[in-house]
Each structure stands twice: as C-alpha cells, then as structure tokens.
Amino acid sequence: MTTLEIEGLSVRRGRSEVLHQVDLVVREGECVCLVGSNGAGKTSLIEGVLGMLPSKAKTLSFLGESLLGVRPWDRVRRGLVVVPQNRDLFSGMTVEENLRLGAVAVADRTSTDQVLAEIYELFPRLAERADQLAGTLSGGERSMLAIGRGLMSQPRMLVFDEPSLGLAPLVVTSIMRTIAEINERGTTVLLVEQNVHQAFALASRAYVLENGVIAGEGPTAELADSELMRRGYLGSAATGGVVKA
C-alpha cells in the first residue's frame, strides 16, 4: 500500500517556482531517502507536501486520501509529521512541555503518558533534561527533542528534513541509528538529506533532486553505482534525462 503518493507537484516560493512536476511515492513501512544538493528544492518539497507553500499537483495523497485543499495542521493530524530542518522548537518552554505539545492534536489522550515514557526510553538524555528550557539545549539534544516531539502523536509517516545538519559526526551516527529504529518499529520514513552516504546506508530506495526536478530514482544499492551518482550529483553541470536504475 502507498503511504504517500505525489504526482506532478510544483511548488512556488515567493514569485518563482522552485519545484517542477515532481513525482514521488513512499510505500507503507518503507524508508525512502531524497537526496540533493543545497538549493535543489528539498525543503520546498516538504513544505509543499505539508501545504505550507503554495503548490499545484495532479495527485497528492496520503494513506489513500487526497491532501489537496487540506490545511497543513490537518495533514499533520492525519499522521504526516515533519521533523523540520531548523527544528522549530518552542524555545521558551520546557522539554516536557515541548513533547506534550507534540501530542496536542491527538484525539485520544489516554496513551500520551505511555508514549512519553517510551520517548524518554529512546532518548534518555531528554528525560534528564525534562524541566530544562528547549532554548538551552545543545544541537544534538535539540535534534532529539524535535524527533521526540514528532513521535509523540504516533504518526503514520515521519519526514526528516536534514536531521544531520550542523551536528557532530558521532551525533549524526546516533541520530541515524534512531531513525532506523523508528522505521523498524513500523513508522514509514522519508529521509531528506544532503549527506548521501548516511542516507543511502539507511534507505532502501532513493530519489535524487536537482534544480527542482527529480533527476533519478531507484533502489539505493543500484543507484549508488549509477552514472548519475558517479558524475556526482553535487556537480552543477549535471543535467540531462532521468536516469532509471
């Protein structure tokens, strides 16, 4: 079953279109990654899917239901949760308040305490700092908190926007391991990353975004050896047709 289906998505940022006719599919339980250089349109894609930027699409459906015309917060309530690039934490509130707000949109609140305990188990560091203001956390802790907050509503799918950004290599490894664990527990994952090696190690399939269009897609194992990857997707001269691996 498809969890997220995108067909012909174009996204505008300000007056210019930054994403053109993107097709992307994530099936249930999958871990898919979307890689691309800085400025390729990765965050715009996420914000378009969440409805935070004006966009047009032939199809945009989540769990078989169309998201067209649905407000961003209602998309979140349907189980499509984004862990944003700059974390967007509630800095003036405590770690625990942040986590509890993560479950604020959940209709059934009986399980909130249990989920909270699970997240503290997953990130013992957050439990230690439960009463500390989110604004005083370190980069790694902020990243953990953002992930924990996203998990609080027990989403059907988590979208990670550059979880490795600005973190020390050791912390990145630990965050990536956590993402793998979240995926293994049954949450569908779309990992948006600039760091290809980390992302490919985790995901089964990958999409390559270049200048607002999908330049390639396929299983990570095959895509890693493809012409597209060899010539280096970071290269600015990379153009040409879509490479199907």
Added chain:
Amino acid sequence: MSTVLQLASTGLLQGLIYSLIGIGLYLVFTVMRVVNFAHGYFVLIGMYGVLTLKPQGFPAFIGAIVLAALGGALVGYLVQRFLLESGLAKGGHSQLVITLSLGIAIQYLFQVLHPEPFETIPNPYPFEAFTSSGVTISAPRMAAGVLSLVLVLLVSFLVYRTRIGSIIRGCSESLNGAIHVGINVRRVYRLTFALGCGLAAIAGGLLLPIQPVSPALGLELTIKAFIVVVIGGAGSLWGTVAAGVLLGLAEALGSLYAPGTFATALVYGLFFLVILVRPQGLVVRAAARIKPRTSLTKVGVG
C-alpha cells in the same frame, strides 16, 4: 503624607485595570504578532455596552459586564476572521492601518450614537467606600482593582497552567512548530484575538463607574495599553502586569507635581524615548510579524 498614600492606593488600583487592558493586548501581540491599534476601542465597547444596558443593582451590573465582554469578544473574533486573517499571510503593514482605521470607525460610531460626553452609571456595588488610616477608596474603584487582579490571575493560570494555554504559548513561541504538531493555528489566532478583546471589554465595564466615558477615550486607552506592553516587554505576562501597576502609580503620583495636560505630554514623551532605547524583545518579535513570510519559510532554500 496621607495625600501620597491616598494617591498611591488609587494609582495602584487604577494600575491593575491597566494591567488587565494590557494583558489582552499582550496576548494578541505575542501570539499573533498583530499590533492592534483598536485595542483601546474594545475597552470603549465594554464601557458603552454596560452603559447601554443600564444595569440596576450589583448582579445586573455583573451580567451586563459579561454580556459586554461577549460582545467585545465576538467583534474581535469577526475582525480577526474577516479583516486581519488574510493580511497576516500577505504581510506588509495592512493590519496596522486596518486596526487604526477600525478604531477611528468605532470612535465615531459611538460619537454618533452617544453625542453626550462623560456619561457614567451610579455605584452598582452594594457598599459605599472604604476608609482606613486616612485613605478613602470608593467602592467601584476598590472593586474594579480587585476584580482586575482576580482576572489577571485567572488569565495567567489559563496561559501557564492549562492545555489551551500551552497551545497559545506554543503558537507564540514558534508558528512553524505549532503547525508541525498539528495545532489549528488559524483557530488559535481567532480565539486569542477574541480573548484579548473580551478582556478589554471587561476592563471597560469595570472602569465605567469610575471614569465617565467619551468616544475620545479609546485612543488614550490604546496608547496606555501599548505603553504597558512595550515597557513590560514580550518576555512574560508578568512584565505587562507590573508595567500596568507602574503606569497607574506614575500617573497618580505625577498629578501631584504637574498639571493634567502637561503630565500627559510628559508620559507620551517618555514613552517615545522608551520606544527608542528599548526596541529589543518587542521589536524583534514585531519585525518577524511584519514580515510573516520569513517566519513561515526558512531562509535558504534547501
């Protein structure tokens, strides 16, 4: 000495009303980054609302205040829903000019409806005055101060101790964060605006037996509300409360040394200086609101 004590007590009680007016504006300002230049005119709605209902006796007076508060909140809700909401996404200064114009429209509407200035109602409370160690406080003033304090405490409980409060604070901390956890930001904005306007209307009802109402009062109260919020800072609700009391005291004690209009001029002059030297906090937040686009979309396309 007793004059000073007398002035200090009336100033303190008046200041509590300013605090109540101020926290309404504070909520709207910190949560939605809307600068509501019509805020004082919602106090006016409360005053004229209670005046029109002509309550006889204490229970009727409280009933009239509740009705006026609901009316103010409803007007606030509609203003946010139909006039301001679209402007928030567009950015620019539209909300500034819209609320300013709205205030003018309300003022002159009341001017047409109530051409007589300085209307008021008799003491609605079942007691007359309190006298202690040479200080006499009239019942309406005492009650207005005490009820304002109670309401301020209730609002702070709502904001800092309840689920709704944490949602409101979440929206004010990070708009994007609020969306990412599934908060219906639009609804929170409408309710916050309604709450702020409702509080202003309550303050108006409490103020009416002390201060006769004229349409021109709206502007003065708007400015005072801004003084309270700017001096109090954006950090916490308590700053606003403290600044309200401070303004009440300064006004009362200032009247000892300077004649009416000059004292007002002095207050406004000082406020101008405060705006110049204390633009951090409020300004930083306001700047983010003036261009809501930047708060919605992160800098650097990626």
Added chain:
Amino acid sequence: MTIGNPLRYLDTPLRRVNAVVVVVALVFAVVYPSLVPPPMIGVGFVALLYALRNFTWNIAGGYVGQLSLSHIVAFGTGAFSVAVLTWRHEVNAWVALVVGVLISAVIGFLISLLMSRFGVNAFFLALGTLALSLAAAGVAASWTFLGDTNGISYSGTEEGFAHLQWYVDPSGFYYTTLGFLVVITAGTAALMRFTHFGRSLPFIREDPVIAASMGIRVVRNQALAMALSMGLTSIAGTLIAQYVQIVSYESVLTVEIGVAMMVGSIIGGAGTLAGPIVAGIGIAVLEEFLRSFSVSSANVSSYTQIAYAVVVILLLRFGTGGIMPLWEAGVRAVFGSGRKEKVPEAPEQPVGELVDGRVG
C-alpha cells in the same frame, strides 16, 4: 526621455488618457471659482487643502513607506507659526509660512534619523510618532505661548496675497492652495523621475537592506524624504490657520488629522502621484454631499471619518492598491496597454488542483 520633445512621453494610451484628464482637471480647477458662489469656493479650498495634505504625507508615507503620524506635528507647526508670528507679533505671513516649513523639516529630519539610528521598525515608527504628536498636543494645551486651551485668534486687518489673507472672497485661498499643489506635485514628479534621490525612494520602501547593498544611502534619504514631506505638510497647516483664523491644540494637533493624511493617501493609492489628490478632493466632496442631507455638522465629520475608515479597511482587505491602480487597470482594459512588443503568454499550467493550504 528628452526634454526637447515632451510629447514623446505620451507613448501609451494610459499616458495619453491621463494627460487629457490632467489638462481637463487643471482647466476646471482654474475656472471653478467663477462658476460657483463664494461658499462653494470655500469648499473647493478645503478640497485642495486635503489634497495638499495627503500629497505631502505621501512623499514619506507612500514613496518611502514611513507610516508616520508625526505629520500632525508638522501640520500644527505650520498653523502655530503663523498664529504666533503673524497674529501676535505681526511678522509677514509668508515669513511665518517659511519658518513653519523649516521647523517642520528639521523635526522630520531628526525624527527619521532617530528612528533609523535605533532601528525602529514600521510599527514602532507609527507608535512612536503618534506618541510624539500626542506629547506635542499636551504641550500646546498647557503652554500659554501656544495659546494653551483657549487657542490663538486672528487679530490682523490687512488683506491680499502679500499678507496671505482674504476676508470675504475665499478665491484668494483657493488659488494660492492650487498654486502650491501644482508646484509641489510637479516638483515631486520631477524629483522622482530625474534625481538619484527620488529614484532611490521606492527601492528603500521595497527593501531597505537590498537598497543599502545597492549603494543607496538609506538612512540619509529616508531622513531627507521625511524632512521634505513634513516641511511641505506645514504649508497646509499655515493655509488652514489663515482661513479659519483660530488655532488651538484641539483644531490642528489631533490624531484624526494624521490618520486622515495616511488613510487619504492609501485610499488614493500610496506611492502614486495623483492618488492622494484624488482621494483628498473626493473626501471633501463626500463631506459636502453629507451636509446637503442636512446632517448636523458634528455628525458630518463623524460620518466622513467612518466612511474613511470603512473604505480604507475594504481597500486593504481586498488587496487593491487604491483608486489610482484601479484607474490604471481600467484605462488599460479599455484602451489596451499599447506596448509595442507583445507580452509573452504565460506558459500553460499543468492540469491539477491548486493546493491551497497556506496559513493565514
């Protein structure tokens, strides 16, 4: 464009239509006093004064985007300078007018500089300038030098252009104001078109940071625009003081005047040349229209204030830029844009629904 052949400017239908309208309006404005009885000339003067007031506010408020309410102080300065200097000390009214302009310009320059220096944003600029104007009103109300609560009344006897005073026939005021309006409008148009300073103003309004990176001296130009704007607003204050012959803090230092200038410019089209003038005259006509319904004069001003507010709220709510942008769009729709090159058609959009999930 070359100065040698000004007709070359009339290259599009819009410009040709506008040129015709401007010529007709000017001819009408000149012959208007000979067509109507003296009381209506007074109405014409008030209309032109509103236009002048809006137009001068627009220089800083519209072109540079400084939503200032300190223009109230400028308006009051113009009125009080003629009241104090001419009425009390018999200085020539024109000298008083110039003094008012200079004082207002200096105040404007300093306010803008202060606001920039402390990095005050648009909202605090509005709030701060409002506080300043209220402080000025408070000072005027308690200072006998400025007539405290009684105001200052006219006490001269001389009449004529040299004294900027006419007792019976208001056409002198009418033509003087018309002259000021034409000169200031033409001057501003030239300034915006031919000087580096004038051309920089719209850039500063759009984005001060980018403007600065383009080498525009943002702070200086903002302050100069404010000085020019407030200095010229002072002229309107002087003229109205001479006309009504009484000045008090209640008549010339009220927030309504500042809001009227701001709102008038926005209704007409902030940052357009003709908008504030059209809106000013329109409001005066509206006031006169209400009066003809035998509405009491106190209520006339109330109704016009409400009308002002409602119109500006609707304009902002529905995102139109005011009367002038609407007019331009209308003329283009009727006569075509007249551009030689064909505007390329927008590329075909992909089939699909518009995803409208934006916040707001």
